[in-house]
């Protein structure tokens with residue numbers, strides 16, 4: 089006979105857990121229920137009702153060359169960094185200085201994280217991975233630099249981070265955030281100045297899907313090895329391992345601009 093006692097305990101425990109969760113935290117989400125994000129919490133409604141959401145599919149034949157756009161000027165002085173995961177994605181959190189300057193505004197580099205496969209598409213093509221470097225200005229507005237990767241040679245940043253990725257993979261999908269220190273983050277990898285990039289107004293690609301993000305997607309596709317894509321997936325929960333990329337969102341009349349510094 090199966091005793092109902094442990095079942096009752098489990099029921100009570102999960103009830104308390106859900107109760108505590110709803111009152112102080114935003115609910116977790118995953119990529120097998122991407123169409124339900126907007127109804128999970130009032131703070132997530134932009135995910136379903138927003139009109140300038142990200143990512144998008146960029147039609148490279150339908151972009152506006154804007155001669156007034158400026159190069160993305162980036163300065164890095166990173167003192168410390170750590171690699172962390174919440175089972176949804178893998179991210180590098182920076183402490184120190186890292187600036188992105190354009191249109192007279194300075195944004196500070198906060199973190200960067202990866203999506204596998206890519207979230208942005210070029211002419212319908214989805215790539216192996218996408219890196220998002222997240223910058224925040226003094227007024228809280230965000231600017232994200234997106235870099236697409238196709239399968240090929242290993243990416244030097246991920247080669248540098250291999251020991252930390254291997255450490256995170258030892259205990260995948262935990263119910264708490266896992267953090268591993270990066271003793272020396274070599275910021276020379278981040279310093280390159282892109283000659284061409286697309287810009288459009290969009291949103292965070294994860295809940296709460298806030299629409300205060302200026303997107304800058306670099307036109308040049310970089311390369312990543314199969315092993316590195318697997319290493320990015322290894323620490324994640326099953327639903328997000330399959331993919332942690334939100335589908336392309338409607339443009340709703342937005343135009344994509346192109347900066348061409350050539």
Ligand SMILES: *[C@@H]1O[C@H](CO)[C@@H](O)[C@H](O)[C@H]1NC(C)=O
Pocket residue numbers: 111112113114131
């Ligand atoms: C929901 O958003 C509001 C306004 O930004 C914020 O003050 C509040 O803390 C958020 N709720 C949760 C649970 O984070």
Ligand SMILES: *[C@@H]1O[C@H](CO)[C@@H](O)[C@H](O)[C@H]1NC(C)=O
Pocket residue numbers: 167168183269
């Ligand atoms: C960098 O990390 C080390 C070790 O975690 C810590 O002791 C030090 O205070 C950090 N430095 C800065 C500038 O954050």
Ligand SMILES: *[C@@H]1O[C@H](CO)[C@@H](O)[C@H](O)[C@H]1NC(C)=O
Pocket residue numbers: 116117118119120121326327
């Ligand atoms: C995704 O999240 C939903 C709601 O929290 C949950 O019911 C579902 O089991 C999750 N899917 C996976 C594969 O973890």
